[in-house]
Amino acid sequence: MNAPSRPLVIETRRVSRIALSAALLLAPACGGGAGSPTAAGAPVVDNVQPVHVDLGPAGDYVNGIFTSVTICVPGTSSCQTIDDVLVDSGSVGLRLLASVVTLPLAPNSDTGGHVIANCVSFADNTYEWGPMANASVKMAGEQAASVPIQLIGAPGLPEAPSDCSGGGTAADTVSSLGATGVLGIGVFRQDCGEACARPLRPPKIYYACGASDCEVTSVPVANQLQNPVWLFTQDNNGFLLSLPAVPETGARSVAGSLVFGIGTESNNALGSAVVYTTDDVGNISTTFNGTTVNGYLDSGTNTLSFLDASSIPLPACVDPDSDFSCPPSTAGFTAVNQGSNGVSGPVAFDVANAETLFDTNNAAFNDLGGPDTGDFAWGLPFFFGRKTFVGIEGQGSPGGPGPYWAY
Amino acid sequence: MKAVIAAVSMMLLGTTPTWAALGKPVSSVAEDQKRLGGEVRTLSTTSGFAVHEISAADGTVVREYVSPAGEVFAVSWRGATRPNLVDLLGDHYPAFRDAPRPAGHRHGPLVLRTDHLVVEMGGHMRDFHGRAYLPDRLPASVSAEAVR
Numbered sequence: 252m253n254a255p256s257r258p259l260v261i262e263t264r265r266v267s268r269i270a271l272s273a274a275l276l277l278a279p280a281c282g283g284g285a286g287s288p289t290a291a292g293a294p295v296v297d298n299v300q301p302v303h304v305d306l307g308p309a310g311d312y313v314n315g316i317f318t319s320v321t322i323c324v325p326g327t328s329s330c331q332t333i334d335d336v337l338v339d340s341g342s343v344g345l346r347l348l349a350s351v352v353t354l355p356l357a358p359n360s361d362t363g364g365h366v367i368a369n370c371v372s373f374a375d376n377t378y379e380w381g382p383m384a385n386a387s388v389k390m391a392g393e394q395a396a397s398v399p400i401q402l403i404g405a406p407g408l409p410e411a412p413s414d415c416s417g418g419g420t421a422a423d424t425v426s427s428l429g430a431t432g433v434l435g436i437g438v439f440r441q442d443c444g445e446a447c448a449r450p451l452r453p454p455k456i457y458y459a460c461g462a463s464d465c466e467v468t469s470v471p472v473a474n475q476l477q478n479p480v481w482l483f484t485q486d487n488n489g490f491l492l493s494l495p496a497v498p499e500t501g502a503r504s505v506a507g508s509l510v511f512g513i514g515t516e517s518n519n520a521l522g523s524a525v526v527y528t529t530d531d532v533g534n535i536s537t538t539f540n541g542t543t544v545n546g547y548l549d550s551g552t553n554t555l556s557f558l559d560a561s562s563i564p565l566p567a568c569v570d571p572d573s574d575f576s577c578p579p580s581t582a583g584f585t586a587v588n589q590g591s592n593g594v595s596g597p598v599a600f601d602v603a604n605a606e607t608l609f610d611t612n613n614a615a616f617n618d619l620g621g622p623d624t625g626d627f628a629w630g631l632p633f634f635f636g637r638k639t640f641v642g643i644e645g646q647g648s649p650g651g652p653g654p655y656w657a658y
Numbered sequence: 659m660k661a662v663i664a665a666v667s668m669m670l671l672g673t674t675p676t677w678a679a680l681g682k683p684v685s686s687v688a689e690d691q692k693r694l695g696g697e698v699r700t701l702s703t704t705s706g707f708a709v710h711e712i713s714a715a716d717g718t719v720v721r722e723y724v725s726p727a728g729e730v731f732a733v734s735w736r737g738a739t740r741p742n743l744v745d746l747l748g749d750h751y752p753a754f755r756d757a758p759r760p761a762g763h764r765h766g767p768l769v770l771r772t773d774h775l776v777v778e779m780g781g782h783m784r785d786f787h788g789r790a791y792l793p794d795r796l797p798a799s800v801s802a803e804a805v806r
Contacts, residue, residue: 337765341782347700372740374780375768418743418751429763437785442783446738452715454738532785547782552766556780567769570759574769624767624780625787625806 265567284393291481295391298511304615305504308335309449314553314631322386325397339551343436344476349405358382365459370415377422380411395482438654486645514649524657526650527590537627539586545626552630554621565636575605576620579584679748732805734792
């Protein structure tokens with residue numbers, strides 16, 4: 252963020268060490284490639300991970316959805332559970348603030364001994380810079396044996412290269428991020444994929460760092476940031492995010508669940524949900540007010556941000572809240588989503604006056620809107636009162652292979 | 659874009675490797691191309707301005723919108739990462755950096771709209787995009803909708 256956020260009310264870092272039994276850590280290494288639903292006869296594990304929407308660990312987050320993630324040094328019983336990690340269906344990869352990680356995780360290096368670092372810059376112009384490291388990842392009863400993750404702001408690296416910082420703002424503390432990390436569990440297996448594995452001119456996402464500087468580098472797909480869900484031993488083809496409905500004036504806090512797997516256990520059937528497959532960068536198309544643009548479902552975006560043509564009475568709020576919409580009264584709309592598979596269907600939604608919503612001091616809103624930036628962002632308001640399925644690329648499921656969303 | 663872009667000539671330009679930026683003269687487009695390491699296409703338009711599209715080797719596409727007077731009045735970008743805004747916004751970067759932002763945390767599209775500078779950024783991993791323009795420097799009869 253560019254401006255200082257509100258002073259911390261209470262910074263809760265409910266970070267605790269827990270010791271897992273050796274038996275849990277002897278779970279078989281993740282298979283990965285099969286991509287099929289859990290085979291018949293596989294043991295049923297607890298696949299329900301609680302999530303909550305509230306003001307978050309910095310006490311000032313609107314429409315932030317958080318969960319707890321347990322990480323371990325691979326192959327050991329040395330583990331740590333980190334609370335208040337942001338659940339983000341719009342990115343891929345587990346990124347944790349180095350300042351909250353007490354486990355001794357060794358940074359990953361290339362064959363030349365350079366530390367591999369990752370840079371991500373989000374739409375809000377914050378960026379996260381830090382080394383890669385491997386950890387086992389556990390949520391509910393699910394476990395992935397060794398997952399490349401990012402340690403945001405870990406000491407010992409050169410500062411972020413200018414192409415990474417690039418005029419953005421570092422989100423490397425609880426107060427600047429508003430969370431202890433980001434659990435990126437979007438529709439892809441990796442944050443970048445083949446583009447970052449090519450030897451010539453990969454995107455400026457991975458860097459090889461010496462003692463004093465860092466250069467853009469390519470990284471094999473298997474060593475990139477991974478969606479932990481697809482590396483789970485089972486229930487690894489996706490998940491559903493279930494959040495209850497909230498009143499139009501919002502709620503102070505909301506409890507929901509991430510249920511891992513799609514059609515793999517009795518509690519994660521697609522049912523009547525309709526599958527919308529995405530394109531190769533994770534977009535569907537959304538038609539609103541006669542215009543069709545790219546659309547995406549993103550639990551890590553806190554608004555419904557969409558076309559605000561002059562024919563639509565949705566003025567932006569006055570500075571400094573111009574990221575939000577301030578209609579004089581709550582307005583109802585319908586947009587039509589269409590997947591790459593040609594399936595389409597309408598979605599009805601409301602947009603209320605953001606300043607009125609903020610005055611409630613609530614944290615969870617299904618009607619928080621924002622102005623257009625060229626596409627249609629179905630942020631967290633979309634997810635209330637729904638079960639939303641995220642199908643991971645290349646993973647088979649009763650809804651076909653991902654990448655897709657279904658609701 | 660509204661289909662105002664007619665056709666096109668491929669120009670390979672190259673000079674000193676500094677960055678052209680919002681508010682700078684058209685000659686600076688070549689410098690951006692050099693920096694991005696890509697190719698420039700100059701898209702002529704029927705709307706009283708020219709668009710120089712720089713396709714960087716890493717897949718990022720930057721467009722620079724040039725007025726009949728030869729001034730870059732808008733820039734836009736799309737790609738797996740966002741370009742260096744210090745360079746791309748040039749002399750207008752401090753106004754962007756110092757603009758008041760909402761209290762509290764939000765993650766999502768960024769919209770800054772002032773009388774002299776508009777910056778909008780959006781998208782998600784693998785597909786980030788944005789645009790910036792100078793509202794009081796738009797050529798006559800050109801609307802902001804043309805900047806995409």
